[in-house]
Amino acid sequence: MDELMEVLRRALPKVNWETDQALVDDGIIDSMDVVSVISEITDEYDIEIPSEEMEPENFNSVQAIYEMIQRLTEE
Amino acid sequence: MQSIVEAVAAHARALPEKFCIADSRRELSYRGYWECISGYAAHLRDLGVGVGDRVVVRNGQNLDTVTAGLAIQLLGAVFVPVEKNAADTRILEIIEAVEACCYIAAKPMELSCPWEKLGDVLSFRDESADFETFPYPGGADTAEILFTTGTTGKSKGIELTHRNVVAVAENVIDGVEMKKDNVEVIPVPLSHSHGLRRYYGNMLNGSSVIILDGVIFYKKLFERMETFHATAMDLVPTALSALFRLSGDRLGDYRDQLEYVQLGSAPIPQQDREHLCRLLPNTRLYNFYGTTESGCSCILDFNAMKDKKNCIGRPTCNAHFIFTDEEGQKIEATEERPGFLACAGDMNMKGYYQSPQLNAETIRNGYIQTKDLSYMGEDGLIYMLGRQDDVIVTGGSKVAPDEIEDAAMQFPGIADCGCIPVDHPLLGKEPKLFVSMERGAAFDPAAIFQFLKDRLEAYKVPKQIEQMDEIPRTYNGKLQRKKLLELEAARAAERSES
Structure with missing residues (x-):
């Protein structure tokens, strides 16, 4: 989780990743930000994020992103 | 109202x-x-x-x-x-x-x-x-x-x-x-x-x-x-x-x-x-x-x-x-x-x-x-032929770079492209094409050249085709032709210095 936090801070340094739990729903990050996040995590974890995972709830918090990565790396 | x-x-x-x-x-x-x-x-x-x-x-x-x-x-x-x-x-x-x-x-x-x-x-x-x-x-x-x-x-x-x-x-x-x-x-x-x-x-x-x-x-x-x-x-x-x-x-x-x-x-x-x-x-x-x-x-x-x-x-x-x-x-x-x-x-x-x-x-x-x-x-x-600044005048003929780009985008494996004028000793200018390839697609300039030759008039076909990782575009997709021109200008300056 700490490693992911570093990756996300690198992608979007201004976001308060520790506390915000509704990043997409509250408009804290937008679609362009999500593209930046995807770009960082696909490079870092060598995974492809399939289109069916493109749901706001998968990007609402660090925990949600972490769980999505876990799911994809286990597959 | x-x-x-x-x-x-x-x-x-x-x-x-x-x-x-x-x-x-x-x-x-x-x-x-x-x-x-x-x-x-x-x-x-x-x-x-x-x-x-x-x-x-x-x-x-x-x-x-x-x-x-x-x-x-x-x-x-x-x-x-x-x-x-x-x-x-x-x-x-x-x-x-x-x-x-x-x-x-x-x-x-x-x-x-x-x-x-x-x-x-x-x-x-x-x-x-x-x-x-x-x-x-x-x-x-x-x-x-x-x-x-x-x-x-x-x-x-x-x-x-x-x-x-x-x-x-x-x-x-x-x-x-x-x-x-x-x-x-x-x-x-x-x-x-x-x-x-x-x-x-x-x-x-x-x-x-x-x-x-x-x-x-x-x-x-x-x-x-x-x-x-x-x-x-x-x-x-x-x-x-x-x-x-x-x-x-x-x-x-x-x-x-x-x-x-x-x-x-x-x-x-x-x-x-x-x-x-x-x-x-x-x-x-x-x-x-x-x-x-x-x-x-x-x-x-x-x-x-x-x-x-x-x-x-x-x-x-x-x-x-x-x-x-x-x-x-x-x-x-x-x-x-x-x-x-x-x-x-x-x-x-x-x-x-x-x-x-x-x-x-x-x-x-x-x-x-x-x-x-x-x-x-x-x-x-x-009908629009393009921006004056973009139109390429090669040997006296006007070429709209968009036409070349449209044709090139039909080539299998090209993800994006942009065309600019570059200097030519006889023609004044000639078109040069930059392309980025889709992941896994091989860059084959000869094949792209032949593809374009089959679709465009000869004077419109770019002789220079170069691969780039990413074609510069604005956030909403507008081609930043100026950046390609700047890249070429910087190279020309380097060449003249050496």
Whole structure:
């Protein structure tokens, strides 16, 4: 989780990743930000994020992103 | 109707329960929207915002943003939208340039003017709002200042009156033959003219819009389209490509529902255009020609006119075109002797904000002068060969780089491309093509050359083809040809030094 936090801070340094739990729903990050996040995590974890995972709830918090990565790396 | 906000008030009075606007989570009737606009206008008035004041709003791509925009205009103040991802330095520059009295955004910044939280906008809704509290702004008053993203040089503020804004909205309504019961999905930024003007068109018409933040959450997009039975859609080419990549052919499921799709802000790659025509065979597919300075002045339904090469369609209701020579004198332009397109009409901007010299260079006798080489065909439609600055003159022949790019995009494996002129010892200039390849596709310049040779006249085929990781484009997909030219110029300088 700490490693992911570093990756996300690198992608979007201004976001308060520790506390915000509704990043997409509250408009804290937008679609362009999500593209930046995807770009960082696909490079870092060598995974492809399939289109069916493109749901706001998968990007609402660090925990949600972490769980999505876990799911994809286990597959 | 003198302003968009006055039109919304009129619809709220006449059809209070009609669905007006939604975003990804919320929806409002015309009456509800009016209550939000009126309530927030009262709040801003209490903060001291008044006639002529400039208010900068950082786009949140949601109901709060558009509500704030119309509330500002209702007060007779000036709406200055900026893109959500703008760098802080750009925001500061704009706030200083317009001497803003207030900054509305999701998060605060260190500024000389007060900050208002964007997320609070709808909380000021006034359910007892009437239609007489605020006098409506006049047509000649400034409604908004739109700052260009500055693909070249410094960003410019484009000042538009309420009459300008209404005239552009009329052009949109006329161009797409918008029905009153239209429901349009707008997933493109509202901080720029393209998205903002489609929203204004629907508001003037008493129709409905769904504002969404891009297409990346495409399931949400399709869910909202189904919930509100969307009949129209507004996309930029990059969003269309992304939607195809993410959802495959799912857009085709809406072939009987979508009456039209508007595409704009940059040329659409030929393969996406053809794919869209296949998926939506009976849907009107529009490409507007226009600029922030003179909006939505020409319209083409490319699904109905597939064979019209270089055609940008017919002038819209408020647009009057002439063609000029280098000196700005009117000429009879033809295919062989194209002229510079100049456009007059109420949609023409009031001017560049506080830039009298630039205005004098751009606006002549009420016409906004472009560098777009064009002519009117015998069919009454306008044809454009490209920007003068872009057109490549090789051995005396004019080559539109877009034509080469369109042809190259059909080559299997090319993900993107851009064409520029480079020096040639005998021909003066010749076209050079930069390409980026799809992942896994091999770069084979000889095969690309042969492919283009089979499709284009010999003088148009680029002899120089170079691979790049990524072709430079603006956020909304506009090719940054200038960056390619700068790259070549830097290399030429290096060569001459060594």
